[in-house]
Amino acid sequence: MKNLYAFFFILFFAQFSFAQVVINELDADTPSTDTQEFIELKSDAPNFSLNGFVIVLFNGSTSGGDASYFSLDLDGYTTDDNGIFLIGGPEVSPVPDVLLSENIIQNGADAVAIYIGNDTDFPEGTVATTTNLLDALIHDTDDADDTGLMTLLGVMEQINEDENNNKTIESIQRKDDGTYEVKTPTPGALNDGSGTQFNGISITTSFDQYNEGDNVDMIFTTETNVTSDLTFDVTITNESFTVADYSGSTSITIAAGTNTVTNTIQLIDDTDNEGDEIMKITFGAIPSGFIRLNDNKELQVIDNDFIMASWGTPLNPTFGNVANTAPIDYYDSLEGLSDTNLVQAIQDIIADPTIVRAQTYADIIDILKEADESPLNSNQVWLLYTEQQRPKLDFQTSGGSSVGKWNREHTYPRSRGGFNNIDADDFADGINVFTVTRPDSLRHANSDAHGLRATDGPENSSRGNQDYGEYAGPSGTQGSWQGDVARSIFFLTVRYNGLDVVNGDPDNSTVGQLGDLAILLDWHRNDPPDDFEMNRNNVIYNWQFNRNPFIDQPDLAEYIWGNNMGEVWSNTLSIDENEVSxxxxxxxxxxxxxxxxxxxxxxxxxxxxxxxxxxxxxxxxxxxxxxxxxxxxxxxxxxxxxxxxxxxxxxxx
Missing domain, CATH: 2.60.40.3080 (Immunoglobulin-like)
Incomplete structure (x- = not known):
């Protein structure tokens, strides 16, 4: 009997202790950016172990089905002196205990819940439940109540984060009585302003970009003067940026009675072409009573030992300097054909499932860094449309601001072609891992490097899914890209069943049709393939084992759509590259x-x-x-x- 009593006592005590963790604050929507969203937990006791807890996010949309879309196991974590534990995006300050990628937390109507359990208990698509539930907050941004989700979680109220209708950044905050209010966010602190006040430390630098040989002044500042010497370490190495790339100390001391110190390191100017690198300033262990206001500050280190190619940019093109790497008999099967037979023979070459390889959409980043490398600087890419170069490091890695970044442009817009991402596309697995692809594998058009180019982020958005001609590029540019996109479109429409290029401007909602064929033919004629395109064709051939025939044999476009349509093709009609040069x-x-x-x-x-x-x-x-x-x-x-x-x-x- 005593043993049974002890069992129930232990069970009750365990449940009671588990129940002391609640969702204290939520910011699911930060207007114009998805980098400052966070979830804040609070335990009744300070420095409380979160072993045995899991955070689960539920999607309340019709397509989401009130099921989980993200879970985070909290084993190994502990709340702070105020009982606070912060989970959030990369720009949340102070720095969260767990960093989330941008745009993880959906706006609503959705839910955040904390359970007794592990993340493995909630695989993606798990319907919301009250089993082992400790606390849940159903939230929205001016959305109707999700009564189904409320029933599943046993919650009586759905909180609108935009209830004040002022479109400023606000959060949903729990009050002492268990109700909620919406006001200015207070991440990492008690909502009423009480409790231990930590002294925040921040890292700043004068610039975000430095050249090899420069001195970098790292400035460390606390919010209030320190009462005794504050000493801590930082690291600045990151991937290829190592201790061989700088000199100077990374041990920092802010003297008693002050709140700032400048620590200088020198970037070593070597003679190696290592490519541009990222130096990352990261705090080591921070003494008790202090918190990091920011961390992992990234600086670009520009390598001045870049390589220039022997050929020109599309703005100053050269011809005949880059050799065609196609096998000598690559196009032999086209000889003597015309009309649909010619088109089919081309497709048989460039979509041969026994030879041609499909890579992932993530692999495209590495392909473009090589294929679209600027002839003027091996550490930069040449951008379609805007006719400029940009550091390879400035690839847009998130859904935030794209200003100053480059990303992947589909010359045949995805919405017009009917191809989109699949889960496997999110992982770069390298040149030696590939998928078999066929003429009707339209989804592979999403990651076909012949149809993708490096572009300025905002210009990519401006182009949208317009037809060419309707879209003619940024004002003031010289159109050096026009023949390139024409040949890209020609390739895709022959390579994939279900894609076509037509005259005029078909309705944007018509899947599988893109215009304007007449304009693209003119662009193709007026901007012939140059060395930049030939090099690009060679690089992609090395990855995908197929080539763009309209770069290698430009006249093919005339025999399919243009002035020689219906005539018999002969390889002898093409001009030898040596003669061109x-x-x-x-x-x-x-x-x-x-x-x-x-x-x-x-x-x-x-x-x-x-x-x-x-x-x-x-x-x-x-x-x-x-x-x-x-x-x-x-x-x-x-x-x-x-x-x-x-x-x-x-x-x-």
């Missing part, structure tokens, strides 16, 4: 004249504007000066000799 135009960009160097050849040169109007016609014989009396812009120069022709692009300033 024998025709040089300089200076390019030009002013009032341009020089022709034709290596012993003679013939006729014609210069056309982008509308097809011939503006200059002159014979050439080896090295010839051609006077120009034309306005600034892009033009095509066509060399005619021995019953064939070569086209190059020139820019007139």
């Amino acid at each position: 024998e025709f040089l135009l300089y200076p390019n960009p030009a002013n009032d004249y341009i020089m022709v160097s034709a290596k012993g050849k003679q013939g006729k040169l014609e210069i056309y504007d982008t509308l097809g109007n011939m503006l200059v016609a002159q014979s050439f014989n080896e090295t010839t000066k051609v006077n120009l009396n034309i306005s600034s812009g892009f033009y095509l120069a066509r060399f005619y000799y021995n019953n064939t022709s070569v086209t190059k692009r020139i820019i007139v300033k």
Whole structure:
């Protein structure tokens, strides 16, 4: 009998102790950013162990079905001197005990709940329950009450985080009587302002970017003066940025009676091309009574030992410097074909399931860093549309602000093509891990590098899902990308069943159709493939084992959609790259004249504007000066000799 009594006493005591943890504050929606959202727990007792607890987030939307979409096991964690435990995004201050990625916490109508249990008890899609439930908060942002979720969790009230309707950042906060109010967030502190007041420490630097050889002043500041010397360590190494990349001490002391100190380290200027790197300033152990207001501050370290390519950018293109790496017989099967037979033969090459590989959408980041590498700087990528370069490090890794960042642009918009992410797309598994793909594997168009380009984040958003022609690029740019996107679209429509390119501007809601074919053909003709595109084709071929034939054999577009449609294709009609490289135009960009160097050849040169109007016609014989009396812009120069022709692009300033 005594043993039975002891058992019930222990069970009661355990349940009582578990019940002392509640959801104290929630910020599920921070307007214009998803980096400052947080969940705050509170235990009645300070420094309370959270072993045996799990946080679960439930999706109250129709598609969510009142089921779990995220869980966090709290084993190993402890609340602080005020009984507070903070879980939040990367910009929450003070620094959360557990960092969440951006946009994890949904706006609502949803729920945050704390249970006795483990994260394995709540795999994604677990319907909300009261079993082992300690506390739950159902929240929304001006959404209707989710009565089903309320019933499942036994909660009588749903709290609107936007109930004050002032569109400022506010949070839902628990009061001492167990009810809630919405007001200015107080992460990491008791909601009523009482309790132990910690002295916050912050890290600042003058800049976010430094060059090798620079001194970096790291400034450490406390909110109030320290009463005795405050000593702590920081680390600044991160991945490839190691102790070999800097000199100086990382042991920090803020002297008694002060609240700030500047610690200087020097970045070593070596001769190695290591690429740009990220230095990360991270606090070590912080003495009792202090908290981190920020942490893991990242600085870019720019390597001045970058490599320049032997070919030009799309703005200053070169031709014939990059060799085509296709096997010599890669296109032999096209010989003597026309119409649909020609299209089918191309697809048989570029979508052959026994050869061609599909990579993940995450792998595309690494592919683009190589394929779209700027010829001017090996540590940067060349951006489509905006015609500029940007550090590879500045890839947009989250859904926040894209200003100053680059991301992945689908030349054939996903909404227009009907292909989207799958779960496997979220993981980069490298060049040697791939998926078999077929002509009807349309979902693989989402991660086909021939259809993706590095672009400025805001410009990517501006383009949206418009047809080309309807979208013509940023104002003031020179259109050096237009032929590139035309050939990208041509590739995709042949490579995948279900995609087409059509004349005009089809309705944006029509899946599988993109325009404008006539404009894209003109862009293709007026902006022929250059060395940048050939290098890109070679890089992607190394990953995917297929090539864009409209880069290797530009005239194919004419035989499928253009002036030679219906005619029989012959590989002998294409011009050898060595012959192309024998025709040089300089200076390019030009002013009032341009020089022709034709290596012993003679013939006729014609210069056309982008509308097809011939503006200059002159014979050439080896090295010839051609006077120009034309306005600034892009033009095509066509060399005619021995019953064939070569086209190059020139820019007139």
